[in-house]
Amino acid sequence: MQARPLAKSDYDLIVQVIDRWWAGPSTALAHPIFFHELGDLARVVESDGLMVGFLLGFLASPAHDPGPIGYVHLVGIHPDYRRRGVGRLLYARFEADCAAAGARRMKAITMIGNEGSHRFHHALGWEVREVEDYAGPGRPRIVFTKELRAP
Numbered sequence: 001m002q003a004r005p006l007a008k009s010d011y012d013l014i015v016q017v018i019d020r021w022w023a024g025p026s027t028a029l030a031h032p033i034f035f036h037e038l039g040d041l042a043r044v045v046e047s048d049g050l051m052v053g054f055l056l057g058f059l060a061s062p063a064h065d066p067g068p069i070g071y072v073h074l075v076g077i078h079p080d081y082r083r084r085g086v087g088r089l090l091y092a093r094f095e096a097d098c099a100a101a102g103a104r105r106m107k108a109i110t111m112i113g114n115e116g117s118h119r120f121h122h123a124l125g126w127e128v129r130e131v132e133d134y135a136g137p138g139r140p141r142i143v144f145t146k147e148l149r150a151p
Helices: 008-022 087-100 115-123
Strands: 001-006 042-049 050-060 067-078 105-110 127-131 141-147
Touching: 001 087, 008 050, 008 067, 042 087, 050 087, 050 115, 087 105, 105 115, 115 127, 115 141
Parallel strands: 067 105
Antiparallel strands: 001 042, 042 050, 050 067, 105 141, 127 141
16 A cells, blocks of 8 residues: 555545445535645555545644644545555655644544544544534534654
8 A cells, every 4th residue: 555645536536435435425525625725735545556545634824823733634444445554554644744844733623423533543642632612602523633743
């Protein structure tokens, strides 16, 4: 397996497979902005020429943070390739690329009850906390963060 930057053909494939990979309507989460505007750090993993995973992420500059942070927006793993290191490879490449670009911290968000995401991020050394009202009144989210070492 190898990770590489997102290409337009990958993005076109992502919007065709995401609903199957996520078992529900999720296409809106894979917005074209990740290819056209924010895709420099987005990554795809291939195995024998088949796309088996992707990570849509970018550098963000929140007003309350000193310097850019690497933000993971959306990750998809082909159902037949789960628990085979695809997610770890995607995150390792994304973290290294973000650190090289000057980010000192990573961040990701998920819904309450997404235990698979919780376990995955915890296993990779991310801090996990629930933030009340993160997405508006009565809409808590799980916030994952990870400090990065300088390259």
